[in-house]
Every structure is written in structure tokens, then in C-alpha cells.
Amino acid sequence: MSKKGKILVAMSGGIDSTVAAMMLHDEGYEVIGITMKTWDYADAGVSHSKKETGCCNLDSFNDARLAAVEHGFAHYVLDLRSEFGDAVIEDFVDEYMAGRTPNPCVMCNTHIKWNALLKRADTLDCEFIATGHYVNVRQENERYVLSKGKDDTKDQSYVLWGLSQDCLSRSIYPLGNYLKSEIRQMAHDYGYPDLAKKSESYEICFVPDNDYRNFLKKKVPHLEETVGGGNFVLSDGSIVGKHKGYPFYTIGQRKGLDIALGRPMYVSAIHPDTNTVVIGDEEELERAEMHVSKLNYIKYGAINEGMPALTKIRYKSSPVVSSLHHAAGGIKVSFGTAVKGIAPGQSAVFYEGEDVIAGGIIMY
Numbered sequence: 001m002s003k004k005g006k007i008l009v010a011m012s013g014g015i016d017s018t019v020a021a022m023m024l025h026d027e028g029y030e031v032i033g034i035t036m037k038t039w040d041y042a043d044a045g046v047s048h049s050k051k052e053t054g055c056c057n058l059d060s061f062n063d064a065r066l067a068a069v070e071h072g073f074a075h076y077v078l079d080l081r082s083e084f085g086d087a088v089i090e091d092f093v094d095e096y097m098a099g100r101t102p103n104p105c106v107m108c109n110t111h112i113k114w115n116a117l118l119k120r121a122d123t124l125d126c127e128f129i130a131t132g133h134y135v136n137v138r139q140e141n142e143r144y145v146l147s148k149g150k151d152d153t154k155d156q157s158y159v160l161w162g163l164s165q166d167c168l169s170r171s172i173y174p175l176g177n178y179l180k181s182e183i184r185q186m187a188h189d190y191g192y193p194d195l196a197k198k199s200e201s202y203e204i205c206f207v208p209d210n211d212y213r214n215f216l217k218k219k220v221p222h223l224e225e226t227v228g229g230g231n232f233v234l235s236d237g238s239i240v241g242k243h244k245g246y247p248f249y250t251i252g253q254r255k256g257l258d259i260a261l262g263r264p265m266y267v268s269a270i271h272p273d274t275n276t277v278v279i280g281d282e283e284e285l286e287r288a289e290m291h292v293s294k295l296n297y298i299k300y301g302a303i304n305e306g307m308p309a310l311t312k313i314r315y316k317s318s319p320v321v322s323s324l325h326h327a328a329g330g331i332k333v334s335f336g337t338a339v340k341g342i343a344p345g346q347s348a349v350f351y352e353g354e355d356v357i358a359g360g361i362i363m364y
Helices: 015-025 056-068 080-095 104-123 166-171 178-188 193-197 210-220 223-227
Strands: 008-010 030-037 074-079 128-130 133-139 143-148 232-235 239-242 264-272 278-279 285-296 307-312 318-326 332-342 347-352 355-362
Touching: 008 015, 008 104, 015 056, 015 128, 015 178, 015 193, 030 056, 030 104, 030 232, 056 074, 056 278, 074 104, 080 104, 080 210, 104 128, 104 166, 143 166, 178 193, 210 223, 307 332
Parallel strands: 008 030, 008 128, 030 074, 232 278
Antiparallel strands: 133 143, 143 355, 232 239, 264 278, 285 332, 285 355, 307 318, 307 347, 318 332, 347 355
8 A cells, every 4th residue: 555545647748747757756655647638739630740749649648658668557548538528628619719719728627627537536446636737726815825836937726726625625726836957867867868859739639730720711711701801900990901800819919910001910809790800000008997797706705895816817828917896797907007908808816926816717
């Protein structure tokens, strides 16, 4: 019997999850590895070179299984393609068709991966699950608090804001207090020099060529014929050109507009009902406030009116000083200084120092 009991570790075949499994094994857990198949590259129509950089391919599965076998613990593959397609891909398409910009990684973590891991953990009599995310969790005031990882360049708390208290209570994150450079050294020390040097993929797993527009065309019949030829307009309503279809644009986009007005222009609003894309100068992207719904509270069970917070509106954006206010259907966020490029559909995550207060979906 292991010293610390059984733990189910999500293993993608990459450096982070592999090192996480090795660390837990060394700590005395009875590790069971599991690799989740969420997407089939055979259905994606991408080249072999693109397959090599992504997840959910045969090489990744083999790498994860080999690591498990070499260290003497069990490994399983969990097929989640049906659930993933129903929840994540349908939401991805629906959001773009609604004129919003989705975040499929948040959707997958919140509604698919952790729930699937916990169900399989229960089946295998594992008290805990673990992943290779760079975050930390602690128990405080009868709540489980998600906080940033030590490596600010790798922190992934933004994409985990949707996890429930039950998920957080059973999750362990071995990499939270390490730098990425330290994890690479550990991979080398564990005998995986090639893994230590392996580059990372940042594409959406089901859009491995990073061309979401082409993906939408494949998923929505006659999309180009339906939405092509709509109007580019300025904020005063004047028509200045034709666009290729409103789902092919995102708030803040400057490149790829194929319109020349003598100065840089940015997408500032998208109106699906009229197939209209509003463009303007960079200053027109500025917003003093936004509305956030579909909230998940983490550090506290609710917010106090006017609560100060540092707010992130994108994964790689810098946090902005703000205040949180009660509003119908969610929270109104007021910024200390105007923020550019707020995109409906993206996640907003609120921090108190290193801790996640809550997160939600930007509505407008």
C-alpha cells in the first residue's frame, strides 16, 4: 500500500504532466496515469507536421504510456470525443455565430476534463486528481482558494476560474511552486532529455493549424455565402467597405481587414443581426466598464459591493485595477483607467493579490 494513497494524474505526454506524475510518484502516491482523447486529428484535415505539435495524437499517447510503464504505474486512455464535441466545439461555433469570441480551453476545463477525471477517480478509488498546471490551491475559511503559480509567465489560473469547490478540493498541482526552467531540469534529471527540450503548443487543440475561420467554414454549411458581403461601418454608421462575414472578426483585430482608409483601423463592435462589423481608431476600443455573467466564485461565496480587484480580460493581458459591483445577471466591472479590446465571450478573472476571487464570461 502506498504511503499517501491513490491519485489519478492527467498525462498529456508533455513535459509538465509527465514531471507532475514523477514528482507525485516520488512523494509516495500510488499514481495512475490517464490520457484524455478529446479530439481526433483524422477529422481535422491537417498536415502531419501540424499533428506533431499538438495534443491528442498517437505520439502523445505513446509518450504518456511509456513514462507510466517505465515508472511502474498503470495508464489508461479516456475517450471524451463525444462529450467534448457536444460541449466545447458546439459552444465554439455558436459563440462565433453570435458575434462573440469564445475561450474553448476554459469551457473544456470547466465542463469536461475535471468532471471526467473525478468520475474516473471515483471508479479507480482515487481520492485525488492531479494535473501539470502552474497554479496552487489551499483551504482557507472553509473554501478552497485557487491562486497563481510561482512562474508568472506560466501561471494558468486564468483558464481554471470555472472549477467548482468540489473540483478544487480534490485537485493537486505539483508544479505550482516551481519555475518552468526548474521543471525542464527535472525532466532531464528523470531521464527525459528530449522532453525537456520539447517545444510547447499554444494552438486550440481542435484547430491545430490556428485557422479558426477555416474551421468554422467546415462546421457551418454555406457560411461564406450566408454572411459574406456585409458592411464595414464607422461608429457613426457610415459604410466604408465590405467584409467577408462577421464571424471571421474579433474585437480589437487590426490585421486582415483588407480595407484602406489611410490609417490603422480596428474592429470595435460586431452586430450579427445586421451582419455589420464596426471599425474605428484605436481609441474607440477603450471601455471604462464591462458586464460579466456566468460567474463562479472561488475565494469568497459572493462579492461585496464595490470590492476592489485586479481584473484580467485575456490570458496574456496584464491585470487592471478595477472595482466590482452587483448588477442584474452578474457583475459590473468599473476600471480605474480605460481598457482596450474587451471582447464579449472571453473570460474575465478577478484577483485579490495572487488569489482568484471569481471569474465569468464577458457579455458587453
